[in-house]
Amino acid sequence: MTHPPLRSFGRIKSRPIKPRQAALFDTLMPAVRLPVPAEGRIDVGALMPGAAEVWLEIGFGGGEHLAAQAARHPDALMIGCEPFINGVASALRHIDEQGLKNVRLHDDDARAVVAALPDASLDRVMILFPDPWHKARHNKRRLIQPEFAVELARVLKPGGRLRFVTDWKDYAGWALERLIATPGFVWLADEKADWTVAPADHVVTRYEEKRLGDTDPIFLEFERRLF
Template identity: 65%
Template sequence: MTLPHPPLRSYGRLKSRPIKPRQAALMDTLLPSLRVPQAPFEPRALMAGAAEAWLEIGFGGGEHLAAQAARRPDVLFIGAEPFQNGVASALRHIEAAKLANVRVHDGDARELLARIPDASLERIFVLFPDPWPKARHHKRRLLQRDTAAELARVLKAGGRLRFASDWANYVDWSLEILSGAPGLTWTAEQASDWRTPPADHVTTRYEEKRLGDCEPVFLDFVKG
């Protein structure tokens, strides 16, 4: 299924400060072996014996991605991130932990989603994406109705999606959009369900900076 974004445009920085020499070397040596195929592919086929396939969109520096992968070596993790400094940082975490169950898409997540078959993933994480807080920039947000429909499409029945943000407007925006995506149901039953970090959440240094305008909110959805 091809997303209606011709041509795709990724907003925000793709690179900032110079990448450290060690991380730059990993971009040349390790990254090519971890990149996902450029053609349509079955996620679990990327790792022999993978019990499940999980996706993190916008993994930042890779802390959450690497920590989750270390916890579940039986799961194939795919991380998508266009910011090159973040990719370089993630490669450092992957190498340091000797993770064999991580694959990387160093580009726009919408391009990646278009190559993933229906009902292929058990979990998706979208954690603290760029909020683009000004109203005129809301069209730049990752979560739009067509993207949410794609996330729902690639999730298996019973699969879970987690969105987190510390910007109140983006939380409201995402709750409305994700609740309207085909087959997705918000699992919260009481306020603590979205105010308290889930038991399996990994807090990153970025999250600890509290750069938003509210406490972190966690929205978990399940695919019916």
């Protein structure tokens, strides 16, 4: 019997959803929900024919970063995954207010999406401030595990980029160790500023401004390469 992977995220809902956002689940969500087949692969090309690139953001929080990148890159398909219902509601509001046509959402575990994506189908993967599970006994619930890192390498195109950002020192070290050990990933860092200074296209969100971790944000950027 195959058991589902341990949850890599915490709560899926907090405060009541505002009426306007709740209404968007009925009116907008059906149009932007990512179809994830029970078997087989996602037909990425059918989601946005002619898309110049395909990006995936895992754990988009309130959707601020996802919406900002979608607005900056209207010719790119932006896939966002987030199990936290309040975050999905917020993302729907951003999509509606900005009239974004290039976003697709998955309101559940991102690992199901990655498993269903074809090989070499993504140009970028963004993982920003995932749940740190900072207690040692909970580390096994962290999103970045060796098996998932291999899957991320599989779905990225050669030359594609993976960005991992955290404000927990231990998780940064954990992720770095496992991603460096993943065949096909090369860490793009030569000096300290490469992981301590935000990339030029980074979007600061309200979550980041809260400074809930034990360090300033650490930015780990990797490139998918064939050897």
